[in-house]
Amino acid sequence: MDSQREPVRVVVVDDEQLVRMALRLVIDGEPDLTVVAEAADGDAAITVVDEQRPDVVLMDVRMPGRDGLSATRELLTRPAPPRVLMLTTFDSDELVLGALRAGALGFVLKDTQPPRILDAVRTVADGEPALSPAAAARVIAAATGPRSAHARNSSREAARKQLSALTERERETARAIADGLGNAEIARRLGITVATVKAHTGNLFTKLAVENRVQIALVVRDAEE
Template sequence: MIRVLVVDDQALLRGGFRLILESQPGIEVVAEAADGREALAKARELRPDVVLMDVRMPGMDGLEATRQLLAGREPPRVLMLTTFDLDEYVYDALRAGASGFLLKDVRPEQLADAVRVVADGETLLAPAITQRLVQQYVRRARPGTTRPPGLDTLTDREVSVLRLIARGDSNAEIAAGLFLSQTTVKTHVAHVFSKLGLRDRAQAVVVAYESGLVEPGEPLP
């Protein structure tokens, strides 16, 4: 059972998300919160698997709440919600360690699927949306100026895998594109994460763009 905490300052939206998620098998909404501070308190008390987090809220916003949540021990996965497809906080949320992003007009079945994907921690949510947002906001990060030491330890194959992760490809898509088995791809992904000290694919995307390994809008093979 995937345990979810829903965080939004609008009670109507919180209730709607709860109804959608609780109608799905294998998902339980354990609580709701109206702002970041309440979200932190309830997350620490209830230990949800996934926090569905609004970006813009009065008081403590979703970005700061995400930073604090993910700084703790055994943090939940955080799925960010935004009204705007070019929200100014999205890139900062990605850097803070959020595992995925959704627009609030998402279809009900997409919401449930997104929660499951984030709970599994295997793929970056909604590649088309996420990549567009990353490409928009990564320009502020001056690609090429932030180069983690571990990047030079990656093999050529691991670099290729990292570039495809940044494009939003799943393990299955990477395997098909590089003519590898999915088991081999999982091994390469694990090595990339270990060498770069990454928690998940969202952080891998940030590293790939900030280091200049991938440029915004660059076509990848």
Template sequence: MREPVRVLVVDDDPLVRAALAMVLGGAVDLELVGEATDGDEVPAAVAASAPDVVLMDIRMPRTDGLTATELLQATPDAPEVIVLTTFDADDQVLRALRAGASGFLLKDTPPVAILEAVRRVAAGEPMLSPTVTRQLIAHVSAVRPAGPAEDRQTRARTRLDLLSDREREVALAVGRGLSNAQIGAELYLSVATVKAHVSRLLVKLDVANRVQIALLTHDADLV
């Protein structure tokens, strides 16, 4: 992780942008390198500022944060994305996580927690707790027909069947929200070995980050 961590803020509300700029300005290891007012401005803003992390509003008038996240993840060396929302059970948040976002924050999150989230995501660490992930998935599943959910479970289990026994253990531990150090202690592996397993999981499961590994294990109903 390079320092300072470069952050781009994307939100159509000038007050939110100003508040986030003030929060980021108080951290010596973080740098606000740009702002955008809508999702359609994101590609140009990212190209101009080369951020490590994008704080992305989920609801914007022209191009929403979901679409902007999907477009970003399709580009080489895409920055990490944290979606911002006023709702903690927003189905668009779950869609953004599936599209490759590294986590989400409520807009009323305390400043210290926002700074810590940016640091963790920039370092490649998971940001969602297992409890938050389960609540989000449960909310969305409750308002969807059973058929698609069952299909999603079958697809998730088929993908996880590609893993070795050890890789599967690591994937399930990631799904429970454990850090690399915690996984190593539980499975009697070095942290370096855990990192190697996680890297292989990203390739074999064709996912962008640890959050998507966790979502896949939840889709499979294994954690």
């Protein structure tokens, strides 16, 4: 990360105080990251995010009261919402896909090694998806798992209709995103600038009515089934 940039501002949301303390210690030990607030549940998270306007929210999924998925949905209705990285001890298809449907940009497990969590925070801050290997595997399995012929045909037709509204460059960008490439890698593949990649990606969010890059990849995969 550019040393001239301001540190990425992070809010940590978890119902366990020891977890929040540990995450704060790890994050604040990095010169390019800083924890600006903590919250113990979803309602408190919304309040502190509105007050602090962080770059990234490290959000626990399951908490008493309002859970992390509900809080994420609420936060992402805000103008210029933060990037959300879900953090949990649980690992299930329902939670992974629920977090992505809610608009989270990443999903890591609490037993992930601290350096990987820090990398995920930085990745999400840059607008890139960050999924733990286990979470990524579950997303792919859910997207490509057995479905009825009717369901596959319906999904394929809907996805192809969505892609047909794109320009050729936007389709190439969507394909590259589905291949798991980051912005710099897409720029090299297509021979364009990173700024242009970001512009195309922004157009994809609007035209495909999606909220993150994983959802773009799922549209592409549905179209190719």
